[in-house]
Amino acid sequence: MSPRPPSDQAVVAQHGWARALATVLAALIAMGVVATLGLWAAGASDLPDDAFPRVVAATVVTAVGGTIKLSGGAGGLADGTAGLTVIPLSVTLTGALVLGAGFLRPLRHRAVTGGRELAGWAARIAVLWLLALVALGYAARQTFKLSVGDDTLSDLGDLFGVSPEVGFTTDIPRTLLSGLLWLAGVLLLALLVSRRAPLPGQLLRLQESVRPAAHAMVVVLLAYVVLGTLVALVVAATRGHASETLAVILLGLPNLVWLALTIGLGATWNGRVEGPFGLPMPHVLDEVLRSKDTATLDLSTLAEHDGRIWWLVVVDAVLLLAAAFLMAARSPARVRAWQHAVHLAVALALTVLMICLMGRISAHYGLSVLGIGDLGGGLGGKLFLEPELWSAVGLGALWGLVTGFLGALLARPVRRKGEIEPAEV
Structure with missing residues (x-):
């Protein structure tokens, strides 16, 4: 006796909002744990002004292609420049594996699936994913003070009351666009890589x-x-x-x-x-x-x-x-x-x-106080690849x-x- 096909209610339950929420939360938690441990090992837990949780959020944002804007300065007497374009691919890979597994899980043991059914399941994940990115974007913003380091510049800073600051914020519109494209790529790749997940009739070729x-x-x-x-x-x-x-x-x-x-x-x-x-x-x-x-x-x-x-x-x-x-x-x-x-x-x-x-990779930072100090003077750095x-x-x-x-x-x-x-x- 052949097994009965799943009812419409069973299909909805397997692809419902609760399952989508669990998939998105599992991916974000996994990415957050990896980012937290990695940043802790790198010494970022010592950042001033309790910036560590926000740096973790910024790391997760960049891992899915989001845009973090850096800024720096110290009033009218000092100028700072900073920029960073790098994707922490360990965090990216973790999120992709967890999201892909969660996306495919309701499809296992299925012989066929319809295009509308698959699109609806992906759309539920996408909506919750975008909401999560908005929350991460608002969390990933911080400004904190830095030590100048150089004795001469420190004396000048004390004399003129210069307190160098560096900060970062999330470009939320660009992050949402990049994060949505990243999600689409992950879900499509998961569907193509899996040997057991059913494909819609249009994609069987x-x-x-x-x-x-x-x-x-x-x-x-x-x-x-x-x-x-x-x-x-x-x-x-x-x-x-x-x-x-x-x-x-x-x-x-x-x-x-x-x-x-x-x-x-x-x-x-x-x-x-x-x-x-x-x-x-x-x-x-x-x-x-x-x-x-x-x-x-x-x-x-x-x-x-x-x-x-x-x-x-x-x-x-x-x-x-x-x-x-x-x-x-x-x-x-x-x-x-x-x-x-x-x-x-x-x-x-x-x-x-x-x-x-x-x-x-593209990263640079620099600080100049009264024209003293630049990217090559020990107060800055540059990296590109x-x-x-x-x-x-x-x-x-x-x-x-x-x-x-x-x-x-x-x-x-x-x-x-x-x-x-x-x-x-």
Whole structure:
């Protein structure tokens, strides 16, 4: 006897507002916990004026693409400048995984789903998500005083009553737009990556061409995060700096390991570090970025400081071949090797594009009192990191073609039973 289809009331219950609220709250709580622990490990709990909770809120806002505006100054005698564009991808990844799992959970054990039903379920999550972003936006604003640090400037500050301040606020309209786009991307990717979630009839054609490749790319990204975590823990155990390592893991590990993924493919990034910065990074990366006004970050320049960098090529090759094998083994046998190569080329090119767009960093701060002090005078700093975008995307497509084809050949012996192998490649 075949199971009875779920009634309309059961479907509404599975996709109701209570379930949507639970999904949104679970994602926000998970992101907040990761951001709190990461910022605590980085020493942000010592910020003045009880700013720590608001900095946590600002971190969650930036993790979903929100915009935080920085400001600084000290009245008419002092000017301050500040700017920050960086996405804490550890927090972003946590939120994406929890939201994706919550979105897919009511759809499990379903053979089919309708487009209107799926859109309604996503819309409930989106409405509550936007309300949560508004609350976070109003929470993520603070102004607090800073110590000048330099003795001469401190004396001048005391003489003229200058009290340097720095603050941040949330651009709520831009944050809502970016947060909504981020949510849409997460839900769409979750639907495409899942092997069991039902697709509406209009999207069934993506079952064979898109899902295996999307799943393979997510596996590669998560594998890099796991490997990076293991390496970071080993470094912390052997060389110390446990708190800094924990801060990297909880705030920016994907920023580093996905950067390494693109560099292993042959991509080039350009950047510069000046002055002190509280953003922890590997020693070799810091050395290269401080070596020139605009440093080139690629395999050759990094290998000049540490020859082990060449192992990134090996790691990329092994992981991408494994992903290509997985993609081909989970696809019908009628899909030819050249089609697998094209699918993986497109998927890897889009993945590299996403990494390049989300991995860019731009940060600067400075303070000048009566014209004394600037970005290069010890009272400021500058950090930027930008990819050579289209060459990186092209290299990703090339690697996808090669590894996709080879992975398809390796997967031939493990084709699904009952399917016929095509005669031509």
